[in-house]
Amino acid sequence: MTTPTADWLRLDQQICFSLNAASRAFGGVYRVILKDLGLTYPQYLVLLVLWEHGDLPVKDLGGHLRLDSGTLSPLLKRLEAAGLVHRERSTLDERSVRVRLTEDGTALRERALEVPRRIAAATGFDVDEIRDLRTRLDDLTTALDKAARHPDRTPPPQQGSAGA
Amino acid sequence: MTTPTADWLRLDQQICFSLNAASRAFGGVYRVILKDLGLTYPQYLVLLVLWEHGDLPVKDLGGHLRLDSGTLSPLLKRLEAAGLVHRERSTLDERSVRVRLTEDGTALRERALEVPRRIAAATGFDVDEIRDLRTRLDDLTTALDKAARHPDRTPPPQQGSAGA
DNA sequence: CACAATTAAATTGCACACAACCAAAGAGCG
DNA sequence: CGCTCTTTGGTTGTGTGCAATTTAATTGTG
Numbered sequence: 001m002t003t004p005t006a007d008w009l010r011l012d013q014q015i016c017f018s019l020n021a022a023s024r025a026f027g028g029v030y031r032v033i034l035k036d037l038g039l040t041y042p043q044y045l046v047l048l049v050l051w052e053h054g055d056l057p058v059k060d061l062g063g064h065l066r067l068d069s070g071t072l073s074p075l076l077k078r079l080e081a082a083g084l085v086h087r088e089r090s091t092l093d094e095r096s097v098r099v100r101l102t103e104d105g106t107a108l109r110e111r112a113l114e115v116p117r118r119i120a121a122a123t124g125f126d127v128d129e130i131r132d133l134r135t136r137l138d139d140l141t142t143a144l145d146k147a148a149r150h151p152d153r154t155p156p157p158q159q160g161s162a163g164a
Numbered sequence: 165m166t167t168p169t170a171d172w173l174r175l176d177q178q179i180c181f182s183l184n185a186a187s188r189a190f191g192g193v194y195r196v197i198l199k200d201l202g203l204t205y206p207q208y209l210v211l212l213v214l215w216e217h218g219d220l221p222v223k224d225l226g227g228h229l230r231l232d233s234g235t236l237s238p239l240l241k242r243l244e245a246a247g248l249v250h251r252e253r254s255t256l257d258e259r260s261v262r263v264r265l266t267e268d269g270t271a272l273r274e275r276a277l278e279v280p281r282r283i284a285a286a287t288g289f290d291v292d293e294i295r296d297l298r299t300r301l302d303d304l305t306t307a308l309d310k311a312a313r314h315p316d317r318t319p320p321p322q323q324g325s326a327g328a
Numbered sequence: 329c330a331c332a333a334t335t336a337a338a339t340t341g342c343a344c345a346c347a348a349c350c351a352a353a354g355a356g357c358g
Numbered sequence: 359c360g361c362t363c364t365t366t367g368g369t370t371g372t373g374t375g376c377a378a379t380t381t382a383a384t385t386g387t388g
Contacts, residue, residue, distance in 0.1 A: 009273070012280030013212045015287075015294050016190050016205075018301040021230055023187040024375075025308035026180050031376085032312060041180075042344060048177045059366065066185055069367050071345050078343085095353050095366040109173070116176030122311035123179075123304060130179050133304075136297055137182040140287060144189035147286035148196060188345075195346085206374060223336060233337050235375050242373080259336040259383045 029122050033115055037108060043079055044112070046072075047101075050085070051109050055100045057090070084108060193286050197279055201272060207243055208276070210236075214249070214265050215273050221260045248272060 084105035
């Protein structure tokens with residue numbers, strides 16, 4: 001109504017594109033900072049989960065990170081080649097592969113403690129702003145995930161959605 | 165001060181990870197919606213720019229999207245194979261390659277007008293919320309880009325930043 | 329004009345993401 | 359036990375994203 005349809009393609013771009021750009025900008029900063037540790041950003045995320053939760057099967061790791069085996073398998077192979085984690089099949093359930101930190105992987109945590117401060121400094125945002133932003137993003141993710149599971153049960157914006 | 169150093173690795177994870185997760189969640193929704201148009205999300209972004217600005221050299225396209233030729237070259241090759249754009253070297257400056265929409269590429273815009281409405285519906289956010297979020301994300305991107313260019317000239321977060 | 333420096337694209341190599349498919353192992357049931 | 363179904367990881371193929379290198383064209387300087 002208020003916006004001509006022709007402008008929608010610009011408005012639309014701004015939402016998703018801003019998110020995409022911010023995500024890649026973060027990636028750029030992490031890339032610089034994590035280079036000292038020999039890690040990529042996704043590898044760092046995997047280690048964060050392991051440092052916090054200890055040994056985990058690949059399945060649970062993917063649950064925490066929202067990643068599937070197609071992404072995690074080669075990534076974990078590289079972390080194992082770097083000597084930071086070790087993979088071993090569970091004896092109870094041989095389908096499951098448990099990911100365990102090596103001594104080097106555990107030790108790397110000490111050096112990683114520097115990372116958050118440097119990232120926070122790079123953003124220039126204070127803690128409250130960050131927390132607020134995070135909350136909104138998580139709400140957005142939840143809504144989008146739900147929408148992705150159902151194909152498109154969204155009623156047109158006109159008309160009251162009395163259908164429920 | 166307020167947070168034990170050991171918890172920083174969790175706080176840190178939440179900011180960047182929320183952003184990353186939201187970005188990928190958006191990607192998932194776009195993937196479903198754009199499948200009808202035979203486009204990926206980055207390809208759609210390229211077309212958005214071309215629909216808005218008309219013909220552009222690869223360089224300017226990358227400027228709008230914050231992407232370099234390493235990403236754009238193969239992407240544009242695929243768009244050209246799909247018959248949506250055409251590439252031709254400029255006669256004035258033969259280093260430059262101009263990207264031009266074909267008739268099919270121009271016509272696709274009509275069908276793309278549906279996309280923003282479906283995306284907006286998927287988020288469940290209203291226009292003001294979206295705009296506010298976008299503003300913050302753009303601020304974040306600006307800060308991060310600046311920080312990425314300078315290695316690490318950020319003073320410790322204590323001390324009032326009276327410097328301005 | 330010769331020649332170094334710069335610029336625009338393309339190419340190569342590496343690392344995600346994700347869909348689709350595959351194989352092995354477990355679970356449930358006759 | 360045999361059979362099917364499900365679960366868990368792995369593999370393959372496609373498409374980005376980005377660093378580093380290469381090639382061709384242009385610009386700047388003497």
